[in-house]
Amino acid sequence: MSGGGVRFGVNLMPPLWAGQEPTAGPGLMAHRRRLLDRMAASGLDHVMLGDHVMFHGGIGNDGLADAASVVTACEDLDVYLAVYLLSLRHPLLVARQLVTVAQFAPGRLSLGLGIGGDDRREVMACGVDPRTRGRRMNESLGLLRRLLAGEELSHDGEFFTLDKVAIRPVPEPRIPLVVGGRSDAALRRAGRLGDGWLGIWTSAARCADAIAAVAGHAAEAGRTGVDWRHGMTFWCGFGSSEAGARHRVAGVMEGLYRVPFGRFEKYVPCGTAADIAEFVAPYVLAGCTTLNFIPFAGSSEAAIDAVAEVREILKGSL
Numbered sequence: 582m583s584g585g586g587v588r589f590g591v592n593l594m595p596p597l598w599a600g601q602e603p604t605a606g607p608g609l610m611a612h613r614r615r616l617l618d619r620m621a622a623s624g625l626d627h628v629m630l631g632d633h634v635m636f637h638g639g640i641g642n643d644g645l646a647d648a649a650s651v652v653t654a655c656e657d658l659d660v661y662l663a664v665y666l667l668s669l670r671h672p673l674l675v676a677r678q679l680v681t682v683a684q685f686a687p688g689r690l691s692l693g694l695g696i697g698g699d700d701r702r703e704v705m706a707c708g709v710d711p712r713t714r715g716r717r718m719n720e721s722l723g724l725l726r727r728l729l730a731g732e733e734l735s736h737d738g739e740f741f742t743l744d745k746v747a748i749r750p751v752p753e754p755r756i757p758l759v760v761g762g763r764s765d766a767a768l769r770r771a772g773r774l775g776d777g778w779l780g781i782w783t784s785a786a787r788c789a790d791a792i793a794a795v796a797g798h799a800a801e802a803g804r805t806g807v808d809w810r811h812g813m814t815f816w817c818g819f820g821s822s823e824a825g826a827r828h829r830v831a832g833v834m835e836g837l838y839r840v841p842f843g844r845f846e847k848y849v850p851c852g853t854a855a856d857i858a859e860f861v862a863p864y865v866l867a868g869c870t871t872l873n874f875i876p877f878a879g880s881s882e883a884a885i886d887a888v889a890e891v892r893e894i895l896k897g898s899l
Contacts (some may be wrong), residue, residue, distance in 0.1 A: 587865055587899075589892045590627035590661050591620060591885055592814075592875040593651075595642050598631070600836045610654070616881055617655040623889035627659035627691070629814070629873040632666055634707055637700050637839060645678045652686035660686070661873060663693025663779055663814065664761040668714045669707040672721040672741065676728040676748045683752040691810070691871075693779045694722060695761040699838065713740070715766050722758065722774045729756060757810050759871075763787075765794075772798025777810035779871070782848040785863035788813060792868040812871030813864045818851040819878035819887040826851035829877040854890035858898070861891065865899055 593616060597603045604612065620628065628651050632644030644662045651660050667675060683690055696714040697704050704711045720738050727734055731751035736743040760771035761779040771778040772795040780788050792811050799807060816834060820826035830849060831842040842849075850860035861872060874891070876884035 586870060587895065588626040588659075588871050589888060590629040590659075590871070590873045591625060591888050592629040592631065592873060593881075594631070594875060595640075598640055598837055599833045613650075614654055616885065617651065617658060619882060619885050621655060621657035623885060624892060625658070625885070625889060627661045628655075629661045629663060629875075632662060632664065633703065634666065634669060635700075635703050637837070640837075641703075645675075645682060648690060649682050649685065652682060652689055656686075659689040659691065661691045661693065661871065663691075663759070663873065664695030665692055666697040667694045667721050667725070668696040668718045669704065669709055670721075672724040672728065673743065673746055673748070675721075676725055679729065679756055680748055680750065680752055683756055684750070687752070688754045691757045691759065693759045693761050693812075694718070694775075696767075715770075716740070719770060719774070722760070722770065726758060726774060729758075759810055759812065763791075768794045769798045771795045772800075773802040773804070776807065777812065777871075779812045779814065779873075780869075781814040782845060783813075784848070785867050788864050788869065789867035809868075810871060811869050812873060813861075813869050814873040814875065815857075815861065816845065816849045816875045817857050817877070818849070819854065819857065819876060819884065820851070821853065823852045823856070826853075826877075829879065833877060854887050855894060857887075858891045858894040862895060862899060865895065 630644055630647045633641030635641055644665045648660045648662050696718045698711060698714060701711045717740050720740050724736060728748045729752060733745055733747040734743050735745050757776040759777040759779045760767055760775035763783055768791055778791055778795045780791060816830055818826035818830035820829060834845055835842050850857045874888045876888050878884040878887045
C-alpha cells in the first residue's frame with residue numbers, strides 16, 4: 582500500500598467533549614470555517630465527525646446534523662462520520678437523513694457504524710436494551726444497505742417492521758458503510774454487511790488480523806469484488822517532547838471516558854509528527870486506506886498542521 586493512496590482526516594471535536602466551554606452562533610460558524618479552510622489548504626482529505634446522543638452526563642452531538650453543516654460550509658473536504666450509533670436509531674429514518682445529506686455533497690460522505698456501549702446509560706436512554714445492540718445493528722445495517730440501494734422493502738424482524746417502504750432518490754455514488762468495533766462479531770458484521778472495517782485502540786498486528794478476518798467472512802457470505810475501505814482512528818498528542826505531548830491528550834481522554842489513560846496509552850502515539858508517522862506506518866502496511874486522527878497540539882490550528890505533516894512524511898516514505 583502506497584502512502585499516496587491513503588486518505589487522511591482530522592476530527593473536529595466539539596469543545597464540550599474536551600472539557601472546554603461550548604460556543605454557538607456566528608462565532609462557532611466562523612471558527613469552524615477557518616479550521617475547514619486550513620484543513621483543505623494543508624492537503625487533508627476529510628473531516629472526521631463523532632456521534633453521541635448523551636455520553637456521560639449529556640455530552641454529544643448529532644453526527645448527521647453535524648455532517649450536513651460541514652458539507653455545506655466547505656466544498657473541498659469530504660466527511661467521515663465515525664462512529665455513528667446506528668443501533669440507537671431506526672434504519673428508515675437514518676436512510677432518509679443520509680440521502681438528504683448526500684444530495685448536498687454527492688460522493689463526499691462516508692459512514693462508520695458502531696453499536697455504542699461505552700456509556701450504557703446512553704443506550705438505555707434511547708430505549709434500547711444494551712444486550713441487544715449487536716443483533717439490532719445486524720438487522721438495521723442489512724435494511725439500511727437495501728434502502729440506500731433503492732429497494733422497496735417489506736420486513737418483519739426482531740426489532741423492525743417495514744411494509745412496502747422505499748427511500749428516493751438513490752444516492753449516487755453510493756455511501757460507503759464501514760463497520761467499527763474490535764469484537765469478533767464486529768468483524769463478521771464488516772465482512773458480511775460492510776464496505777470495510779474501522780479500528781481503534783488496537784495494535785498493527787491485530788489490525789492486519791482483523792482485515793484478514795473481514796475478508797474471510799466476506800468470502801463465506803459469497804461477497805466478491807468489494808471495494809474495501811479499511812481504516813484506523815488514532816487519538817494522539819503532538820509536541821516537541823513525548824511527555825508534553827502525552828499531557829495534552831491524556832487529560833482529555835480521562836475526562837471523556839472516565840478511565841485512567843493507562844488503559845489507552847500503548848495505542849495513543851505521542852511526540853513529534855515524525856514519531857506519530859512512525860507509529861502509524863505499520864497500519865498502512867496492514868491494509869488501512871483511511872487514517873482518522875483526533876489530535877491535540879496546543880490549538881486546533883496546530884493540530885491540523887501536525888497531521889498534515891504526518892501525511893507528508895508518510896507519502897514520502899511508503
